[in-house]
Each structure stands twice: as structure tokens, then as C-alpha cells.
Amino acid sequence: MELALWEIIMKKTTLIEELGVADYPQGFVTDIAADTIPPGLDENIIRTISSKKNEPDFLLSWRLAAFRHWQTLQEPSWSSVRYPAIDYQSLVYYSAPKSNKKGPASLDEVDPELLRAYEKLGVPLEEQKLLSGVAVDAVFDSVSVATTMRDQLAQHGVIFCPFSEAVAKYPELVEKYLGSVVPYRDNYFAALNASVFSDGSFCYVPKGVHCPMELSTYFRINAANTGQFERTLIIAEAGSSVSYLEGCSAPRRDENQLHAAVVELVAMEDAQIKYSTVQNWYPGDSQGKGGIYNFVTKRGECRGARSKISWTQVETGSAITWKYPSVILRGDNSTGSFHSVAVTRNFQQADTGTKMIHLGRNTSSTILSKGISAGHGHNAYRGLVRVAGKADGARNHTQCDSLLIGSQCRAHTYPYIEVKNPTAQVEHEATTSKISEDQLFYCRQRGLDPEDAISMIVNGFCQDVFQELPMEFAVEAHKLLSLSLEGSVG
Amino acid sequence: MLNINNLHAQVDDKDILKGINLNIAPGEVHVVMGPNGSGKSTLANLLAGRDGYTVSQGEVIYKGKDLLTIPTEERAWAGIFLAFQYPVEIPGVSNLQLLKAALNAKRRNNNLKELDAFEFLEMVRSKIDSVGMSEELLQRAVNVGFSGGEKKRNEILQMTILEPDLVILDETDSGLDIDALRIVGRSIEAMRDSQRAFLIVTHYQRMLDSIKPDYIHVLSDGYIVKTGGSELALELEERGYSWLGKGEAA
Ligand SMILES: Nc1ncnc2c1ncn2[C@@H]1O[C@H](COP(=O)(O)OP(=O)(O)OP(=O)(O)O)[C@@H](O)[C@H]1O
Ligand SMILES: [Mg+2]
Numbered sequence: 001m002e003l004a005l006w007e008i009i010m011k012k013t014t015l016i017e018e019l020g021v022a023d024y025p026q027g028f029v030t031d032i033a034a035d036t037i038p039p040g041l042d043e044n045i046i047r048t049i050s051s052k053k054n055e056p057d058f059l060l061s062w063r064l065a066a067f068r069h070w071q072t073l074q075e076p077s078w079s080s081v082r083y084p085a086i087d088y089q090s091l092v093y094y095s096a097p098k099s100n101k102k103g104p105a106s107l108d109e110v111d112p113e114l115l116r117a118y119e120k121l122g123v124p125l126e127e128q129k130l131l132s133g134v135a136v137d138a139v140f141d142s143v144s145v146a147t148t149m150r151d152q153l154a155q156h157g158v159i160f161c162p163f164s165e166a167v168a169k170y171p172e173l174v175e176k177y178l179g180s181v182v183p184y185r186d187n188y189f190a191a192l193n194a195s196v197f198s199d200g201s202f203c204y205v206p207k208g209v210h211c212p213m214e215l216s217t218y219f220r221i222n223a224a225n226t227g228q229f230e231r232t233l234i235i236a237e238a239g240s241s242v243s244y245l246e247g248c249s250a251p252r253r254d255e256n257q258l259h260a261a262v263v264e265l266v267a268m269e270d271a272q273i274k275y276s277t278v279q280n281w282y283p284g285d286s287q288g289k290g291g292i293y294n295f296v297t298k299r300g301e302c303r304g305a306r307s308k309i310s311w312t313q314v315e316t317g318s319a320i321t322w323k324y325p326s327v328i329l330r331g332d333n334s335t336g337s338f339h340s341v342a343v344t345r346n347f348q349q350a351d352t353g354t355k356m357i358h359l360g361r362n363t364s365s366t367i368l369s370k371g372i373s374a375g376h377g378h379n380a381y382r383g384l385v386r387v388a389g390k391a392d393g394a395r396n397h398t399q400c401d402s403l404l405i406g407s408q409c410r411a412h413t414y415p416y417i418e419v420k421n422p423t424a425q426v427e428h429e430a431t432t433s434k435i436s437e438d439q440l441f442y443c444r445q446r447g448l449d450p451e452d453a454i455s456m457i458v459n460g461f462c463q464d465v466f467q468e469l470p471m472e473f474a475v476e477a478h479k480l481l482s483l484s485l486e487g488s489v490g
Numbered sequence: 491m492l493n494i495n496n497l498h499a500q501v502d503d504k505d506i507l508k509g510i511n512l513n514i515a516p517g518e519v520h521v522v523m524g525p526n527g528s529g530k531s532t533l534a535n536l537l538a539g540r541d542g543y544t545v546s547q548g549e550v551i552y553k554g555k556d557l558l559t560i561p562t563e564e565r566a567w568a569g570i571f572l573a574f575q576y577p578v579e580i581p582g583v584s585n586l587q588l589l590k591a592a593l594n595a596k597r598r599n600n601n602l603k604e605l606d607a608f609e610f611l612e613m614v615r616s617k618i619d620s621v622g623m624s625e626e627l628l629q630r631a632v633n634v635g636f637s638g639g640e641k642k643r644n645e646i647l648q649m650t651i652l653e654p655d656l657v658i659l660d661e662t663d664s665g666l667d668i669d670a671l672r673i674v675g676r677s678i679e680a681m682r683d684s685q686r687a688f689l690i691v692t693h694y695q696r697m698l699d700s701i702k703p704d705y706i707h708v709l710s711d712g713y714i715v716k717t718g719g720s721e722l723a724l725e726l727e728e729r730g731y732s733w734l735g736k737g738e739a740a
Contacts, residue, residue, distance in 0.1 A: 439579075442580070446591075447599075448592060448595055456583055456588070460582030463581075463583075
């Protein structure tokens with residue numbers, strides 16, 4: 001590990017130099033003709049989305065049921081984030097590049113303008129430029145525009161394709177698992193997503209198969225005034241394993257944009273799912289103007305005995321992050337983990353954490369959360385550990401560390417612990433610290449300028465989480481963190 | 491190389507340094523001794539660029555420039571190195587990481603080619619033996635969980651790698667066992683050459699068994715009350731500081 005880390009640091013240093021001072025290099029807009037439906041939300045809009053995708057009846061009915069339920073709900077107000085009311089009727093719920101009408105057939109048919117956009121984002125899609133060992137599904141606004149490495153995956157029986165395609169080709173799998181971990185009744189944004197979701201990634205790993213490469217989806221919001229509502233479903237059959245990565249970005253715009261995604265993971269007996277996110281939605285400018293509202297429901301279910309689900313997230317973007325990747329530990333001896341770095345600066349707000357729901361015997365979970373606040377940033381960890389009556393021998397360890405940079409920022413920790421079984425062992429530790437004058441002086445005396453010094457100290461603070469990330473993403477994470485801290489000194 | 495003229499410094503309106511005069515030429519080894527709280531670390535930290543001191547009078551000229559207006563890291567690039575009395579812990583940052591960032595920052599700013607990971611590792615490996623450090627310590631987080639002696643040796647390793655022009659050692663010999671003391675002494679002796687100068691803060695004569703200083707200064711209550719040759723250390727060892735009296739008179 002150490003030498004790998006070593007290389008990361010090297011790369012990080014050169015990447016920072018290349019990127020210079022641009023603090024959000026992904027903030028460009030791609031000029032591309034789009035098929036966009038009018039703003040507004042009603043049953044007709046939902047029918048329109050569904051018919052654009054030629055969906056089977058079960059799916060339309062499910063969407064409509066979700067919508068009717070959503071209409072009975074109130075937007076939640078229990079979290080610590082604050083934002084002006086969202087006018088759901090003014091949003092556009094579907095926008096797709098015109099050139100993508102028939103969906104992505106082969107990479108040669110993908111609009112070169114889109115290929116250029118992804119290349120600029122550091123996610124080349126063309127065969128000869130692909131990152132080795134990573135398959136990419138590229139989602140642009142409401143649709144998937146390309147998925148790479150599909151043939152190689154198919155040879156192993158692994159299905160990795162846009163969600164819409166899975167609906168068409170594998171309706172029985174979709175019907176069986178869709179909403180089985182995050183039902184549309186779960187919460188306000190989950191109901192909204194179920195009503196209008198447009199695309200996302202679908203992944204199915206058959207029994208006993210270890211997915212031969214990393215799978216990843218890169219989400220890009222491009223169109224203005226448009227919400228992105230994608231849905232990801234990953235199913236790992238008994239004895240299989242898969243590692244999935246997710247990245248995202250959006251243009252720099254003055255208006256806020258809504259991103260309300262749902263991710264469901266299902267791990268059967270002895271299966272393992274590792275899900276990593278580097279979230280870099282546009283965070284808004286230094287005055288707090290613009291940025292993405294990232295209201296996301298992510299949950300995995302360890303359905304089988306000895307199954308394992310781990311969430312690792314690095315959250316540097318978004319004006320507001322509201323997100324609690326969770327694990328339901330149903331199978332006996334199953335394990336769940338959540339490793340998180342959340343950075344808020346300027347006027348960013350984050351209310352993020354996890355839920356570990358222990359249902360099975362001898363289940364164990366680990367939570368490691370690192371919150372970093374700078375500027376006027378507001379960072380809250382909110383986590384629930386629940387041990388049900390039958391979960392004999394359940395164990396949880398939670399560690400929440402907050403780091404403050406400057407005096408205007410805030411950090412809070414809200415741990416909720418509900419234990420109904422006397423044999424449970426639940427531990428919670430929390431720390432809050434500042435970068436000390438001594439550390440800064442020490443690094444500067446050795447020759448690091450203040451920004452590099454802070455970046456190094458903060459990267460150190462996050463190290464335990466970064467080492468959970470796959471290599472490619474660890475580099476990205478270091479780079480992002482350094483960029484997002486630029487100008488935080490003093 | 492370094493000229494300190496009539497330096498007065500305060501912390502929180504409290505006078506700590508009360509008119510220091512000290513000239514150090516390339517190749518010289520100066521030792522500063524003196525009672526606890528007399529201002530030795532203050533002088534060392536101030537030269538290295540620590541925040542929090544007010545200089546009310548006097549000046550410090552380093553290589554012909556007004557040192558006190560130069561940012562901390564630029565002083566490091568210009569060859570000033572301070573081995574801390576209390577080395578600082580940086581969790582999650584490996585020793586190698588810090589060392590490489592430090593060395594390359596210095597090289598970059600002196601228009602030298604930066605070392606890649608391979609060249610750097612090679613170079614570090616060639617030097618750890620001489621300071622008696624294990625490779626395992628290189629991989630560990632900076633000073634975290636290091637014993638007192640390991641921390642001090644780590645400072646010496648950094649010195650050896652950064653090859654500074656002006657080396658300021660603040661009680662690097664405190665807390666070392668006999669072998670470590672010998673190793674540190676040897677490392678310093680090995681670095682000694684006609685271009686490099688040392689300012690060594692110590693309480694003990696035994697450090698001076700392996701490094702023969704050109705001058706010994708006694709700092710007391712913010713004044714240099716006596717300056718002598720290496721024989722002064724022996725005298726201090728025997729008689730303590732009280733006979734020197736205080737301050738301005740000296
Ligand atoms: N940040 C500070 N705030 C208040 N007083 C300080 C500060 N730094 C130093 N001092 C005071 O300045 C005086 C000199 O301290 P300094 O650390 O320079 O002494 P020293 O000679 O290095 O002592 P020792 O031999 O114990 O290391 C002491 O009285 C100390 O309490
Ligand atoms: Mg001291």
C-alpha cells in the first residue's frame with residue numbers, strides 16, 4: 001500500500017500544477033442539440049418519459065404509484081441543511097442529446113462532441129484511450145450515452161448496461177429487484193426519483209463470478225434548469241464480487257440544480273459489493289451562488305449470510321449534500337462499512353452519514369467519517385446504528401472526526417444509536433480538531449508553502465478513508481481535495 | 491552568513507530577547523547554552539520564521555538579505571533548517587511523503603530538477619543507516635507514536651536529506667540514549683564543511699564531545715551574557731550559570 005500511496009502523492013503534485021488555480025475545471029458547458037421536454041411535473045410528464053423509453057406496463061404503473069405517493073408527502077425538514085423552497089413545477093425532468101436518440105449502439109456512433117466532453121473530464125470513452133481495467137457507463141443529463149468494455153464483461157456473464165437497456169432486455173431482473181431495497185415509499189426524494197427517473201446504470205454479477213474489472217459510471221449534468229434523477233441497481237449473486245465507482249460533475253451555473261438519485265445494492269450469500277463515490281458536483285461560487293442540490297438515497301442490503309457491502313465516499317462538490325449510504329445487514333455474519341470524507345467550504349452544506357441496520361446474527365459494521373469544514377462551510381455527520389432484537393452478537397464501531405479550517409465554519413455530529421439486543425457491542429468515538437499552528441509551522445519550515453502544507457495535512461487526516469478507494473479514484477480524491485481547499489488558508 | 495544585530499523580540503508584550511548580537515560565518519559552529527526560559531528556543535524559532543513574535547528593534551541579515559521579511563518556507567528554500575525541540579506529529583502523512591515534498595519544494599525553488607519517487611527513495615535509503623533509522627519509520631506517519639529519541643533522529647534525517655546551509659538544532663541531544671547521541675553527533679560532524687554553519691542549542695557538554703564548537707554563547711534572560719571557546723562548556727558544566735550574573739552588565 002505504502003508505495004502506491006507514494007505514487008498517488010507524486011501524481012497529485014503534478015496534477016495540481018497542471019490544473020493551476022482553476023478551482024472547478026469541470027465547470028464547462030457542452031453545446032449540443034437536446035431533446036428536452038417542457039418543464040413541469042404531472043402524470044402526463046411521467047407517461048411521456050416512460051413512453052420515450054418504451055417501458056413495459058409494470059414500470060409505468062410503478063412510476064405512477066410512486067408519483068401519487070409523492071404528492072401526499074412533505075419535503076423533509078429534519079436535516080441541518082437550509083435552502084429556499086424548490087419549485088418542482090419549474091424543473092425539466094427529461095433532457096437527452098438528440099444524437100443519442102436510439103441509445104448507445106456502439107462507440108463509433110457516439111456523437112464526437114460527447115466524446116470530447118468526457119475526454120475533457122478525464123474519462124476517455126474511445127477504445128484505445130480507455131483506462132485499463134475500468135468499464136465506464138457515461139450518463140449525460142437524462143440518458144446513458146456510452147458503455148465501454150461490454151463484450152469483455154459479457155464473456156464473464158456480467159451485465160453492465162444503461163438502466164433503460166436493462167428494462168428492455170432483462171425486465172424480469174428489473175422487476176424483481178427494483179425498489180426492493182429503496183421502496184418508493186422510503187422518503188420524499190426516493191418517491192420523486194421513482195416517478196421520474198430517466199437512466200442510470202444496471203449491473204448484474206452472476207453466481208460465483210468475480211467481476212474482472214472495476215465498473216464505473218460517470219454522471220454529467222449539462223442542460224440548464226434540468227434535474228438529474230438517475231437510478232442505479234447492482235445485484236451480486238451468491239459468491240460473486242464487484243467493485244463499482246461513481247464520479248460526477250456539472251457546469252458552473254448561477255442557478256441551483258437538483259440531483260435526486262437512488263442507488264440500490266443487493267448482495268446475496270457470500271457476495272461482496274464495494275461501492276465508491278467521488279462526488280464533485282458544482283459546489284456554487286465563493287458567495288454561495290449556484291451549485292447542485294444533491295439529495296440522494298443510497299442503500300445496500302446484505303441479503304445473504306456472510307455477504308459484505310462497503311460504501312466509500314469522497315464528497316467535495318454540491319452546494320448541498322443530503323445523503324446517507326446505508327446497509328441493511330439481514331444475512332447472518334454479514335458486514336457493512338461506510339468510509340466517508342466530506343468537505344465543505346465557502347457556503348457549502350453537507351448533512352451526510354449512514355445507517356447500519358443490524359437484523360441478522362453476528363453482523364458487524366464499521367463507520368469512519370471525516371468531515372472537513374472551511375470558509376463558511378457547514379458539515380454535519382448524521383448516523384444511525386440500529387440493532388434489532390434478534391441480532392445476537394452484533395457489533396458496530398463508529399469513528400467521527402471533524403477538522404475545522406478557519407473560524408467561520410461549523411461541524412456537528414448527530415449519532416443515533418438504537419439497541420434492542422443486550423449482546424450488541426456498539427462503540428462511538430468523535431473528535432474535533434483544527435490544523436495546529438505547530439503543524440503548519442513545521443511543514444513550512446521544511447519548505448512547503450501554506451497551501452501545500454494544508455493540503456498535505458488534510459490529506460493525511462483523510463488517509464484512512466482514501467486507502468479504501470480503488471487506485472484511480474484515490475488519485476482523483478487527493479487532487480480534488482487539494483483543489484477544493486485552495487484559497488482556504490488564512 | 492548570519493548577522494543578528496541588537497535583536498529585541500516580544501511575545502504578548504513580554505520581552506523575551508533583549509538585544510541579541512551574534513555573527514555566524516560559513517563553516518562555523520556556534521553553541522547556545524543557558525537556563526530554562528532564557529529565550530533559546532525563541533531565538534531559534536524566530537530565525538526559522540515562526541509566527542507570533544514581535545520584533546521591536548534590531549535586524550537579522552541572512553546571506554545579505556533582511557531575513558525577518560522573508561516568509562517561512564522561503565527561508566527553508568534559502569537553506570535554513572530548524573531541528574525542533576518538540577518535533578510535531580502529522581497523522582496520516584508518511585515521513586517519506588513529507589520529506590519528498592520538502593526536498594522537491596526546495597529543489598524546485600532553487601531551479602533544480604525535482605527527484606522522482608525512485609531517485610528519492612534511493613537517496614533516502616542511502617542515508618537512513620547513517621542516522622540509525624529503520625525503513626519502517628519512513629513509512630509511518632510523521633512523528634506519530636515515535637519515541638522521544640526516534641523523533642530527534644527523524645529531525646537529523648531530515649537535515650541530512652535537505653542539506654541546509656544554516657542548521658539550527660534546538661536541544662536535539664535531549665532525550666537521546668548514549669548510542670543515539672553518538673549517532674547524532676556523528677551525523678552533524680559529517681555534515682560539517684566550510685560552507686555550512688551550525689547554531690546548536692544544548693544544555694549538555696556531552697554533545698560537544700563529538701562536535702567541537704568554535705564558539706559557545708550563554709543566553710540568560712534574553713541577553714547573551716558570555717561568549718567563549720569550547721572550553722567554556724566544561725566550565726559551565728562545573729559551575730552552572732549563576733556566576734555569570736545577569737543581563738546588560740555583561
Ligand atoms: N508563545 C508564548 N507565549 C508566552 N510566553 C512565551 C511564548 N513563547 C515563549 N514564551 C516565554 O518566553 C520565555 C523563553 O522561552 P524559550 O522557549 O525561548 O526558552 P528556552 O531558553 O528555550 O528554554 P528551555 O531550555 O526550557 O527550552 C519563557 O519564559 C517562555 O515562557
Ligand atoms: Mg527551548
